[in-house]
Amino acid sequence: MGPGKGATATDLERAYELGQRIAQQGWVLLTGGRNAGVMDAASQGAKAAGGLTVGILPSSDTQNMSDAVDIAIATDMGSGRNNINVLSSDVVIACGIGAGTASEIALALKGGKPVVLLSDHHESQQFFTSLSPETVFVAATPVDAIDIVQAIVQENR
Amino acid sequence: MGPGKGATATDLERAYELGQRIAQQGWVLLTGGRNAGVMDAASQGAKAAGGLTVGILPSSDTQNMSDAVDIAIATDMGSGRNNINVLSSDVVIACGIGAGTASEIALALKGGKPVVLLSDHHESQQFFTSLSPETVFVAATPVDAIDIVQAIVQENR
Amino acid sequence: MGPGKGATATDLERAYELGQRIAQQGWVLLTGGRNAGVMDAASQGAKAAGGLTVGILPSSDTQNMSDAVDIAIATDMGSGRNNINVLSSDVVIACGIGAGTASEIALALKGGKPVVLLSDHHESQQFFTSLSPETVFVAATPVDAIDIVQAIVQENR
Amino acid sequence: MGPGKGATATDLERAYELGQRIAQQGWVLLTGGRNAGVMDAASQGAKAAGGLTVGILPSSDTQNMSDAVDIAIATDMGSGRNNINVLSSDVVIACGIGAGTASEIALALKGGKPVVLLSDHHESQQFFTSLSPETVFVAATPVDAIDIVQAIVQENR
Numbered sequence: 001m002g003p004g005k006g007a008t009a010t011d012l013e014r015a016y017e018l019g020q021r022i023a024q025q026g027w028v029l030l031t032g033g034r035n036a037g038v039m040d041a042a043s044q045g046a047k048a049a050g051g052l053t054v055g056i057l058p059s060s061d062t063q064n065m066s067d068a069v070d071i072a073i074a075t076d077m078g079s080g081r082n083n084i085n086v087l088s089s090d091v092v093i094a095c096g097i098g099a100g101t102a103s104e105i106a107l108a109l110k111g112g113k114p115v116v117l118l119s120d121h122h123e124s125q126q127f128f129t130s131l132s133p134e135t136v137f138v139a140a141t142p143v144d145a146i147d148i149v150q151a152i153v154q155e156n157r
Numbered sequence: 158m159g160p161g162k163g164a165t166a167t168d169l170e171r172a173y174e175l176g177q178r179i180a181q182q183g184w185v186l187l188t189g190g191r192n193a194g195v196m197d198a199a200s201q202g203a204k205a206a207g208g209l210t211v212g213i214l215p216s217s218d219t220q221n222m223s224d225a226v227d228i229a230i231a232t233d234m235g236s237g238r239n240n241i242n243v244l245s246s247d248v249v250i251a252c253g254i255g256a257g258t259a260s261e262i263a264l265a266l267k268g269g270k271p272v273v274l275l276s277d278h279h280e281s282q283q284f285f286t287s288l289s290p291e292t293v294f295v296a297a298t299p300v301d302a303i304d305i306v307q308a309i310v311q312e313n314r
Numbered sequence: 315m316g317p318g319k320g321a322t323a324t325d326l327e328r329a330y331e332l333g334q335r336i337a338q339q340g341w342v343l344l345t346g347g348r349n350a351g352v353m354d355a356a357s358q359g360a361k362a363a364g365g366l367t368v369g370i371l372p373s374s375d376t377q378n379m380s381d382a383v384d385i386a387i388a389t390d391m392g393s394g395r396n397n398i399n400v401l402s403s404d405v406v407i408a409c410g411i412g413a414g415t416a417s418e419i420a421l422a423l424k425g426g427k428p429v430v431l432l433s434d435h436h437e438s439q440q441f442f443t444s445l446s447p448e449t450v451f452v453a454a455t456p457v458d459a460i461d462i463v464q465a466i467v468q469e470n471r
Numbered sequence: 472m473g474p475g476k477g478a479t480a481t482d483l484e485r486a487y488e489l490g491q492r493i494a495q496q497g498w499v500l501l502t503g504g505r506n507a508g509v510m511d512a513a514s515q516g517a518k519a520a521g522g523l524t525v526g527i528l529p530s531s532d533t534q535n536m537s538d539a540v541d542i543a544i545a546t547d548m549g550s551g552r553n554n555i556n557v558l559s560s561d562v563v564i565a566c567g568i569g570a571g572t573a574s575e576i577a578l579a580l581k582g583g584k585p586v587v588l589l590s591d592h593h594e595s596q597q598f599f600t601s602l603s604p605e606t607v608f609v610a611a612t613p614v615d616a617i618d619i620v621q622a623i624v625q626e627n628r
Contacts, residue, residue, distance in 0.1 A: 234394075234397075235397070236397050236421055236424050236425065237391075237394055237397040237398070239397075239421070240391075240392070240393050240394040240396070240397075241394070254445070255445070256420050256421075256423040256424040256445055256446060257420070257424045259416070259420035259423075259441075259445060260417050260420035260421045260424060262416075262420075263413050263414070263416035263417035263420055264393055264396075264413075264417045266413040266416075267393050267413040267414045267417060268393065278444070280437070280440045280441040280444040281441055281444075283437045283440065283441070284416075284437040284438055284440070284441035287435070287437045287438075288411070288412070288413055288416060289413060
């Protein structure tokens with residue numbers, strides 16, 4: 001998960017690498033599906049590494065979908081689809097921050113899903129760690145994020 | 158799409174065959190994802206033929222999911238997820254009838270999606286054909302349904 | 315519940331009278347909230363009789379809302395809001411027919427809500443009565459519909 | 472908006488007073504509708520002052536509803552209903568903090584709604600102010616929150 005148009009150059013670079021590494025792990029990548037920002041970069045990275053990508057779209061059709069999405073779910077629910085994004089994920093990686101991404105992190109914590117924060121935004125680390133210290137993890141790099149997810153997945157097995 | 162616990166033996170047999178034939182076409186099968194009735198039978202058929210299956214679940218987790226679902230989408234929306242089922246489909250095949258299936262057929266027509274009815278339930282054929290004569294098709298067998306879908310897909314290309 | 319742009323003159327007349335009579339009973343009128351068809355006519359009727367009206371809108375704002383709606387609920391869910399319409403109602407009166415209205419009737423039956431059909435559309439009466447003979451009622455006039463709802467409400471008390 | 476079971480004694484006291492003052496302004500109070508925490512306290516306060524209360528419930532029925540809710544909207548969407556809560560509000564007052572409340576604040580900002588924070592939780596003030604400095608306001612007391620809302624409402628007129 002991560003910002004659409006508000007994504008920084010660093011967010012996009014990290015998202016592409018995350019997508020690649022998620023695919024290399026044999027994991028399915030699930031994003032918000034649009035052809036913008038972190039969603040698109042992560043999906044492109046995953047496809048470049050031969051992965052499978054799912055996009056949970058805010059719209060009723062696939063008009064603004066990333067062309068790197070394999071399985072398109074059209075919700076016609078706008079930001080209401082954010083709860084579906086997180087409930088359908090085993091672990092949420094938040095790459096960058098913005099209002100939409102913040103809602104996904106919060107909904108993930110509400111739904112009992114572990115969240116890995118990959119962002120240099122200090123206030124978001126402080127806030128979400130204060131909300132749920134046991135299920136929020138802070139990563140410094142994509143490699144770091146993948147290591148944290150692996151540890152979570154192994155523990156939950 | 159089709160009934161869960163209300164499915165007849167004929168519905169289940171047809172759903173399994175539909176799943177197989179959908180997979181053989183190289184199409185992705187999307188169902189309501191539960192381990193019951195037409196959803197489960199179609200997913201089992203598709204997996205037996207090596208297909209890819211998506212399940213849009215009414216629940217917040219995968220506890221009552223068909224074990225033949227590959228990609229699980231947890232909506233926590235109950236029957237509210239029926240609109241997502243149809244908006245995410247290119248064509249809807251309704252195998253059997255019940256209140257939930259009727260809502261999916263109606264939402265599909267509202268959303269401009271073609272619907273193929275595969276059921277011996279006379280009243281549903283009459284009703285939905287009267288609602289939308291140009292986008293409702295009646296099939297007598299799974300083979301027939303697949304033929305109709307092929308014609309629709311080719312026309313929309 | 316009833317069609318927006320597809321409403322007939324008879325549907326609109328009946329909807330207005332239904333709104334009036336619902337308000338006269340002291341009941342709250344809940345509709346799909348838009349400034350079109352049966353939703354608008356029923357809301358206007360209810361306001362003319364001093365009633366309270368709720369509109370569950372498909373949109374994210376109130377731009378296309380009926381000006382006779384008191385309490386606006388903005389869902390941004392398109393037809394996905396139809397399930398909320400019926401779950402929030404004690405009894406559903408379907409005035410006229412169309413794909414959206416058919417989805418509401420079917421979702422109401424799925425959700426265990428009684429439905430009163432007020433429409434001369436023979437196929438819909440036959441279909442929905444065949445689906446759920448015990449919770450579907452056919453009314454000939456608005457007065458008739460109100461009488462049926464009163465009987466249902468008294469029985470459920 | 473505010474926590475259910477995680478609400479503090481201060482949150483509940485403030486929520487009750489907020490409900491009273493909202494009703495005294497002649498405004499409609501909209502909450503998440505459950506019989507717990509801030510939702511319940513605010514609704515009780517509003518009813519004590521003769522106000523009108525709307526509850527957007529996460530459930531499909533009214534079993535766990537606050538008895539101070541006048542208009543019940545049953546969504547059957549769990550936390551997915553949080554987006555409806557904020558889209559249906561003119562201004563969001565967040566009284567206390569928790570994961571669910573954080574998701575509502577974030578969704579409100581995403582949806583362009585002004586948010587008033589009434590909480591001593593320092594990290595949430597810092598975070599949300601950093602996300603959207605122009606639409607997040609910090610209040611020290613219920614009276615302060617109402618003053619801020621009045622200013623917003625007058626400006627938007």
